[in-house]
Amino acid sequence: MHADSLGFIFLNAAIINNFVLALFLGICPLLGVSGKLNTAFSMGLATSLVMLISSVSAWLINEILTHFELEFLRLIAYIAVIASAVQLVEMSLKKFSPALYRALGIFLPLITTNCAILGVALFQTNYEYSFVQSLFYSLGAGTGFIIAIVLMAGLREKLDLADVPSIARGAAMSLMLAGILSLAFMGFAGLGG
Amino acid sequence: MAIKPDTQPITPDTFLSGIWRENPVFVMLLGMCPVLAVTNSVANALAMGLATTFVLLCSNALVSLLRRQIPKEVRIAAYIIIIATFVTVVDYLIHAISLEVYDALGAFIQLIVVNCMILGRAEAFASRNRLSNTLVNSLGMGIGFTIALLCLGSVRELLGAGALLGYPIFGQSFEPWIIMLLPPGGFFVLAAWLLLFAWLKESQQRRKQAAAAAPQNGGKLGGASIHAR
Structure with missing residues (x-):
């Protein structure tokens, strides 16, 4: 596949350079919200949605800033856009699905400080992707995030029943799981050629 | 509103809590992304730790100075903008000082903005304390963060490349564990x-x-x- 083709960009963001397991972006929700499968999946969806909105807005903002040669404002503009996108998702969730809103709790506003979202915006700028390419990149990144967090939640649900030494319970165990998952995802590294 | 512990004296604990009891990485599990991503060598870990400490100190000092001016409703947005400003400063600073470090850390310098530890400190400490307390506490937290990064960086470089700061330690016969990098x-x-x-x-x-x-x-x-x- 050609490195600039849309399919490759999607696959690259979702699996080969998985945002969570290969680039270490968005570890906080991975450790925090992966206790239950349902919540993890909703969290993944909410994050992907914010990713998509902020990626599109970031592309537009970058065009404007580059036009006026104001690149040094990029970071501040991006973070402001992401914060508003999160607010938007939060308000719509509160209205359409209060149960889900309560389940996500504090982690919903914390999407703002999810590195993965700012990461998408920054990487697409660094790679100088076009609008459509950015769109596929953010979709891929969102898919990758969902895959990682759902896999993690599934494993942790099983692990709840296992007999684990008391010192390894909690964060250490989750990190080891993430390490093993990351090891598995390294197997996809050859996919890009 | 809760009573503001504004006049609390500076104790050794103000400084030390960040290094050991409330270590941002090992105890609070905050700011994980840079901790994992840039610690494949001691030099990168050190650069990242110093950059984060600088942002933490400056932004928390400003938050502490402005704590009576910032309205409660928009405080998070205000903090983020303050942090983003200093991160932009650091980004351009590192770019000017060392292109090598800049390339090695990549987008993770800009991603300091979303380091939960900095926002967490601004919300939990700087917005309620005097400038002097905040400076001491932030310095402790920054040093604690840097130490944690160095802990990871040294182990990973030692096992993954058989070297420390680029100098080989184990000699020729050592087979490096690439997986650690x-x-x-x-x-x-x-x-x-x-x-x-x-x-x-x-x-x-x-x-x-x-x-x-x-x-x-x-x-x-x-x-x-x-x-x-």
Whole structure:
């Protein structure tokens, strides 16, 4: 596949350079919200949605800033856009699905400080992707995030029943799981050629 | 509104809590992304730690100075903008000082903005304390963060490349564990450090419990009960 083709960009963001397991972006929700499968999946969806909105807005903002040669404002503009996108998702969730809103709790506003979202915006700028390419990149990144967090939640649900030494319970165990998952995802590294 | 502990004196604990008891990485588990991503060598870890400490100090100082001016409703947005400003400063600074470091850290310098630790400190400490307290506390937190990064960076570089700061340690016959430099290594090494600290904490607690349970029998029986477990 050609490195600039849309399919490759999607696959690259979702699996080969998985945002969570290969680039270490968005570890906080991975450790925090992966206790239950349902919540993890909703969290993944909410994050992907914010990713998509902020990626599109970031592309537009970058065009404007580059036009006026104001690149040094990029970071501040991006973070402001992401914060508003999160607010938007939060308000719509509160209205359409209060149960889900309560389940996500504090982690919903914390999407703002999810590195993965700012990461998408920054990487697409660094790679100088076009609008459509950015769109596929953010979709891929969102898919990758969902895959990682759902896999993690599934494993942790099983692990709840296992007999684990008391010192390894909690964060250490989750990190080891993430390490093993990351090891598995390294197997996809050859996919890009 | 809660009583503002504005006039609290500076104690050694203000400084030390960030290094040990409330260490942002090992205890609070904050700011994980840069911790895992840039610690594949000691030099990168050090650069990242210093950059984060700088942003933490400056932004928290400003937050502390403006704590009476910033309205409660928009405080998070205000903090983020302050942090983003200083991150932009650091980004251009590192770009000017060393292109090598800039390329090695990549987008992770800009991603300091979303380091939960900095926002967390601004919200939990700087917005309620005097400038002097905030500076001391932020410095402690920054040093604690840097130490944590160095803990990871040194282990990963030692095992993954057989070197420290680029100088070979183990000699020719050492077969480097490349996996330690790759993403899974980051997860495994951090998990190992967490396990070590959990183990230390638990054995300390047991010793304390044993001492409390049998003070008249002296340390001997207490020690025996630890081993019996």
